[in-house]
Each structure stands twice: as C-alpha cells, then as structure tokens.
Amino acid sequence: MASRSPYSLSEIQAATPVEQAVARVTLRNSFAHPYDSAIAAARTCYAPRLISAEEITEKQRTTIGAATYYAGHHTVYQHAHFEFGLENVSRQFVWSFLHAHPFYNSEQQSQRYVRLDRAHAYIPPLGGRFGAAEREIFARAIARAWSAYRELTTLLKDDARRILAEIWNIGVMSHPRRIEKVERQAEKRAIEVARYVLPVAAATTMVHTVSGVVLHRLWRMHAASDTPTEARAVIGEMVARVREVDREFLDRFDDGPLEDLPEWQEPARNGEMQAQEFDAKLASHTSLLVDFSPAAPRVLAQSYRAVVGLSEAECPDNEALDRMLNPARNPYRLETLNVGVNAPLMRPLQHANFTFAKKLSHSADSQDQRHRMVPGSRPLLVLTDMVDPDFITPMLIRENRLAREVYERAMQDAWAAKDELLDRGVSREFALYLLPNAKAIRLVESGSLLHLLHKWTMRTCFNAQEEIYQASMEEVAQVRTALPELARYIGPPCYVRAGIATPICTEGSHFCGIKVWQEFPEIERRI
Numbered sequence: 150m151a152s153r154s155p156y157s158l159s160e161i162q163a164a165t166p167v168e169q170a171v172a173r174v175t176l177r178n179s180f181a182h183p184y185d186s187a188i189a190a191a192r193t194c195y196a197p198r199l200i201s202a203e204e205i206t207e208k209q210r211t212t213i214g215a216a217t218y219y220a221g222h223h224t225v226y227q228h229a230h231f232e233f234g235l236e237n238v239s240r241q242f243v244w245s246f247l248h249a250h251p252f253y254n255s256e257q258q259s260q261r262y263v264r265l266d267r268a269h270a271y272i273p274p275l276g277g278r279f280g281a282a283e284r285e286i287f288a289r290a291i292a293r294a295w296s297a298y299r300e301l302t303t304l305l306k307d308d309a310r311r312i313l314a315e316i317w318n319i320g321v322m323s324h325p326r327r328i329e330k331v332e333r334q335a336e337k338r339a340i341e342v343a344r345y346v347l348p349v350a351a352a353t354t355m356v357h358t359v360s361g362v363v364l365h366r367l368w369r370m371h372a373a374s375d376t377p378t379e380a381r382a383v384i385g386e387m388v389a390r391v392r393e394v395d396r397e398f399l400d401r402f403d404d405g406p407l408e409d410l411p412e413w414q415e416p417a418r419n420g421e422m423q424a425q426e427f428d429a430k431l432a433s434h435t436s437l438l439v440d441f442s443p444a445a446p447r448v449l450a451q452s453y454r455a456v457v458g459l460s461e462a463e464c465p466d467n468e469a470l471d472r473m474l475n476p477a478r479n480p481y482r483l484e485t486l487n488v489g490v491n492a493p494l495m496r497p498l499q500h501a502n503f504t505f506a507k508k509l510s511h512s513a514d515s516q517d518q519r520h521r522m523v524p525g526s527r528p529l530l531v532l533t534d535m536v537d538p539d540f541i542t543p544m545l546i547r548e549n550r551l552a553r554e555v556y557e558r559a560m561q562d563a564w565a566a567k568d569e570l571l572d573r574g575v576s577r578e579f580a581l582y583l584l585p586n587a588k589a590i591r592l593v594e595s596g597s598l599l600h601l602l603h604k605w606t607m608r609t610c611f612n613a614q615e616e617i618y619q620a621s622m623e624e625v626a627q628v629r630t631a632l633p634e635l636a637r638y639i640g641p642p643c644y645v646r647a648g649i650a651t652p653i654c655t656e657g658s659h660f661c662g663i664k665v666w667q668e669f670p671e672i673e674r675r676i
Contacts, residue, residue, distance in 0.1 A: 165292040165299075168269045170237035170352035172379075174386035176394065183229035183361055183391075184398040188213050191225045210397065218402045229361040229398065231391055234354075238383055239271035239376070241349035241582055244515045245530070246374035251521035252363045257355040260512070260586075261341040261614065264302075268295035270350040271379060271582060278574035286573075290566035290583045294348050297559035301343035302336075304552040305545055310335035312676045316662045338676060341614075342543045346559040349511055350582035361398060364391065368399070371406050372413075375530045375581060381406070412529060417577060420533035427506065427591045436507035436594075436620035438627040445501035445598070446470060446634050452497030467634065473498060474638045476645045482638070483650045489599045498599035501635065505594050505624055510541035512586035513616035520604045523596030530584070531577040533591075538564045540587035543615055545676065560587065598635065610641040611661035611674055622670060644669040 180186055185202035191213050192200040217225050238247075240260075248255065270291045273279050279287075313319070313331045359367070368388050371380040388399055431437050442448065450466035453473055457464075464472075473494060476482035481492045489495040509517060518525065538560040546552045563585045570580040596604070601624070607613065608621040629636035638645065642655045647666035654660045665672055 165268050165295045167272075167288045167291045167295075168267055169272045170239065170269055172238050172383050172386065173234075173236040174383060174390055175234040175236075176231060176387075176390035177234050177356065178230075178232040179391065179394050180229040180231075181394075183231075183395050184210065184214070184401070186229055187217075187225040187361065187398075190228055191217050191222070210401075214401055223362045223365075226362040226365065226398075227360040230358055231361070231364060231387070232356065232358045233387055233390070235357050235383065236354045237269070237271075237352045238355075239349065239379060239582065240351050240353050240511075240515065240586070241584075242271070242374075242376040242379045242383065243353060243355070244349070244511065244518070245376050246367075246371070246380050247357065248515070248518050249374065249527065250363075250366075251524060252360065253521075254358045255355050255519075258353050260344045260347070260351070260353075262337055264336070264340050265295075265298070265344070265347065265351070268292055269352040270348060271352060272350070273378070273579040273582070278576070279579055283570055283573055283575050286566055286569055287579075287583065290563060291348055291350065293562050293566075294346050294559060294583075294585065297346040297555055297562075298343050300555050301346060301546070301552055301559075302339045304549060304555065305339040305342055306335050308545060308549055308552075309338035309676060313338070313662070316675065338545070342545045345510060345512060345541070345543055345546070345587040346556060346563075346585050348563065348583050348585055349588070351586075364388065365399070365402070369404065369407055372408055372410055375578060378578060412532075415532055417532060417534070420528075420535045421537070423533060424535065424539065424589075424591060428508065431506060431508055434507075434623055435509070435616065436505045436623045438503060438624065438631065439506050439593070440504040440595075441628070441631055442501045442503075443631075445632055448500050449473065449497050449598075449635075452500050453494075456493050456497060470634055474635070476638060477649050482645055485642075485655055487603050489603065495599060498602065499597045501598040501632075502595060503598070503601060503624070503628065505620075506591075507594060507620055508541075508589055508591050509616050509620065510586060511584070511588040511590055513541070513614055514590040514592065516614055517594075517617055517620070520596075520600070522600035523594055523604055525592040525594035527590060527592045530581050530588075534577055534581060536564075536568060539589045540585065541589055541616065542587070556587075560585065602639065605639050606642060606645060609639075609669075610643075610656070611663060611665055612656055612659055615674075618674065625670065640669045641665055 182202045185205040188205045188209055189200045189202045192209065217223070243257065247253065268291055272284065272287060275281070275284060310331060313334050317327065317331060319327055319331050364387065367384050371377060371384045374380055392399060447466060450469035453469040454461065454464055472478055474482070479494060481488055481495055489498070514527070518527070540560050542556065546556045563583055567580045567583045570583070571577065605621050605625055608617045609625065611618070613621070625636060625639050643653045643666040646653050653666060663672070
C-alpha cells in the first residue's frame with residue numbers, strides 16, 4: 150500500500166480548508182416552445198410556406214415527432230438551443246465529457262488568469278468503498294495540492310517579474326504604470342504555472358450552450374467518460390431544467406442513458422507499456438507529424454482553380470497556392486473573425502489534412518481541445534492509469550530549483566494519494582480526480598489545413614499557453630519540412646500582418662512586448 154502523508158488532515162486544513170463543490174445548474178436562456186418549434190421546422194420542409202410553432206397540433210406532435218426522431222432526422226431538434234450556467238463542476242468532468250465533442254459553446258473560468266484562493270473541489274459521494282476514511286485521504290490530498298499551488302505562486306513570481314522587466318526594459322526610473330503592469334503580469338504568469346499542481350477535481354464555473362439534439366446525446370451518452378457519476382448528476386440537472394420549460398422536448402423520446410458501453414468491456418490495466426511506446430515514437434517532440442496529404446499542394450491548387458474557373462495554364466499551382474495563403478493577396482488571412490469556411494477562396498484548404506501524435510498536460514490539453522475543428526482521440530484515464538507519477542513540467546519551474554522541488558513533491562503526493570485510494574478498493578473513477586493538472590495526456594489529433602491555419606495563427610502567439618505554443622511551433626516546422634510551399638505564410642498574427650495591415654499585434658494592451666514578426670520562427674520564447 151502507498152505510504153500515507155506525514156501530515157494529519159487537521160494540520161493541513163488549518164491552513165487550507167477544503168470546500169466541497171456542490172454543482173448548480175441554471176437555465177439562463179432557451180426557446181419558448183422548443184418541441185413545437187422542431188415539429189414546425191419539420192412541417193416547413195413539405196409546406197409551401199413557413200410553418201409557425203403555434204400551428205402544431207397534438208397529432209403532428211405524435212406522428213411527425215416519432216417519424217423524425219426514430220428515423221434519425223435530428224436536424225429539426227438542433228434549432229432549439231439551451232444556455233446553461235454550470236457552477237462548481239470539476240475540471241475533469243469538463244475535459245473528459247463536456248468538451249470531448251465539437252458541438253457546444255463554453256465560456257469557462259480561467260485558471261490561467263484567476264487566482265484560486267479557495268481549495269474548492271469535487272469530492273465523490275460517500276458510499277461503497279469510498280467511506281469516511283477514504284474521504285479524509287481525498288480531502289487531505291486536495292489540501293496539500295492547494296498548499297503547493299500557493300507556495301509555487303510565491304516562488305515563481307520573482308522569476309516572472311525579472312523576465313518581464315527585462316523584456317519590457319523596466320527599471321527603477323520607469324513610469325509607475327509600467328511597473329504596475331509588470332507586477333500584474335508577473336502574478337498572472339506565476340499562477341498560470343503554479344496551477345499545474347492543482348487537482349483535476351478543482352471546481353470551475355462556466356456558461357455552456359448546446360442544441361437540443363446535443364442535449365439528447367449528452368443524456369444518452371453520459372457514461373462515456375471518466376466521470377459517469379458526476380456526468381449523470383450534472384446532465385440530469387440540465388435535463389431537469391429543460392423539462393421545466395418544455396417537458397415534451399425530452400420526454401417523448403427519452404430512451405434513457407446507455408449503460409453497458411463497449412469501452413468498459415476493456416479490462417483496467419497498467420498504462421506504462423502503452424505510454425512508453427507512445428513516448429518512444431514522439432522522441433523529443435511535443436507534437437509529431439505522423440500522417441499528411443502528400444499531394445496536398447497539387448490538390449489544393451486544383452480545388453482553387455475549380456472554384457474560380459481557371460485552367461492550369463492561366464493559374465499554375467504555385468500561383469493558386471499564393472493566392473490562397475499569401476495575406477498580401479488574400480485579405481481573409483487578416484480577419485480576426487474566422488471566416489474561412491464562409492470564404493470560397495479558403496474552402497480548398499479543407500482538402501489537405503495532417504495528423505499529429507502529441508503529449509500535453511491535462512491543463513494544456515483542456516485548452517487544446519477547444520479547437521473543436523481539430524478533433525483528437527483522447528485517452529480514457531481509467532483505462533490508461535499509471536502507478537508512478539506521469540507529468541509535464543513547465544519551463545518556469547524547471548529553471549527554479551526550489552520551485553522544482555516543491556513541484557516534484559506535489560506530483561509524488563498526488564500519485565501516492567491516488568494509489569492509496571486504489572489500494573483501498575476505491576474506483577478509478579473517483580481516485581483519478583486527485584491527479585494534477587500536470588498529468589500527461591497522450592493523444593492523436595487531426596485537422597485540415599484550413600482549421601489548423603487558424604489554430605497555428607492563434608497559438609504561435611507568445612501569449613498562447615506554453616505547451617500549446619511549443620506544440621504549434623513544432624507542427625508548423627514539420628509541415629514546413631514536408632510541404633514547404635504550404636508553410637511560407639504560417640505564423641502568429643503579428644507575422645502574418647507585418648507590412649500589410651495595422652495594428653501588427655491584434656492583442657492590444659496584451660502585447661507580449663517582443664517584436665516576434667521580425668524574427669519568427671527563430672525567435673526565442675522566454676516565459
């Protein structure tokens with residue numbers, strides 16, 4: 150059995166009281182008559198005029214509803230949208246379930262920029278093998294993680310301040326406002342890195358909007374994640390709030406959740422062997438190009454000519470590619486509103502595809518998965534769990550000896566507590582909530598050039614999270630090697646806009662302080 154902490158729960162909680170997160174679900178906005186609106190949309194398909202929800206009869210609710218739902222014609226249920234307020238749900242639940250598919254919109258409380266002074270986390274319900282003693286172990290681990298978070302924030306702030314002061318040429322004679330700005334940014338950089346020790350059980354709050362058909366899917370598939378217990382509770386509350394508005398929208402076709410999922414037929418195992426194999430293939434990469442469209446330049450050029458009606462003699466391949474990718478010739482490349490799928494000139498870029506194997510922390514991958522048009526196959530942690538610590542270490546911690554010692558101790562503590570719960574018979578679902586944000590996530594991710602272009606523009610900016618920046622830079626470099634004609638105009642907004650549009654930096658007052666556009670991609674990122 151893993152060794153217990155030398156500290157008692159009372160000793161740790163005296164400094165770090167742990168608050169149990171109690172999920173709260175509110176319906177902020179919704180359609181007035183979602184079910185009748187869906188039936189009216191279905192009727193409009195076969196009517197000479199637009200049908201309104203007020204015209205729908207009970208017979209139509211029964212016959213058209215069943216005919217569309219059970220035949221798989223679900224677009225009519227996609228018109229209705231529901232905007233929820235989700236409070237006190239875990240980061241693990243959000244990563245493993247709510248954000249594991251592309252059809253949603255979320256605005257989530259940021260751990261990068263919001264200092265988390267309260268140890269506020271999901272704690273599993275008592276029952277079965279998770280009793281009072283196990284709850285004590287769980288709460289003690291949460292408290293120790295928060296203590297490490299506070300300690301790291303203090304240790305890292307001076308380093309961040311020093312680096313930022315050098316970048317922005319701040320001295321004792323600098324304007325007080327510039328000095329204040331460095332102080333604020335140093336605090337943000339410190340908590341951004343310190344958050345790696347926080348558990349994935351940490352509570353978060355968000356605005357989350359889904360369509361009616363997605364809500365049906367979430368309820369049907371809530372067991373398809375690492376967090377089925379929390380998912381059942383939260384999605385159940387979302388369903389309850391919608392039933393208060395229109396019971397028929399869900400109840401007429403509620404087949405109930407799928408319980409016996411094929412994923413859970415796989416036996417639990419130690420994930421070390423698969424992780425070692427994955428890491429060996431990555432070698433020194435954060436993200437490795439494992440597949441791509443070798444004929445992409447030719448196919449993209451042909452697709453462009455088909456859109457604009459030109460022959461190859463009139464528009465050779467290189468000319469077609471330049472017209473699509475060169476921001477000096479294609480004003481869509483300068484848009485901050487991502488209009489690529491709406492622009493006929495940009496749509497050919499959908500025909501070049503790239504696949505990457507990558508390794509990120511749980512925290513970084515939570516941000517990476519928000520690029521929903523670049524989907525990934527992410528691991529089920531309950532099937533890939535490891536006994537020994539398996540984590541990512543940020544650059545600022547690697548370069549500070551005291552911070553690194555605190556960090557590595559926090560990693561050992563998290564895994565020891567998790568393993569102790571497993572030794573006591575607690576389910577992996579509950580024990581894994583103690584894993585830190587630093588937990589390594591190995592995934593495979595694919596996207597078209599159109600959507601990767603947007604991602605690479607956003608994430609090669611120095612304001613991007615460190616790991617995503619590193620992964621994006623590696624991806625761009627590998628595409629440049631494989632297909633150089635496609636990568637010439639890929640880079641952060643300042644690089645794309647330099648000499649063409651103003652302002653060069655689109656971040657406004659959040660400008661990183663470095664003229665990246667002058668040296669990209671060779672320029673060094675220091676923080």
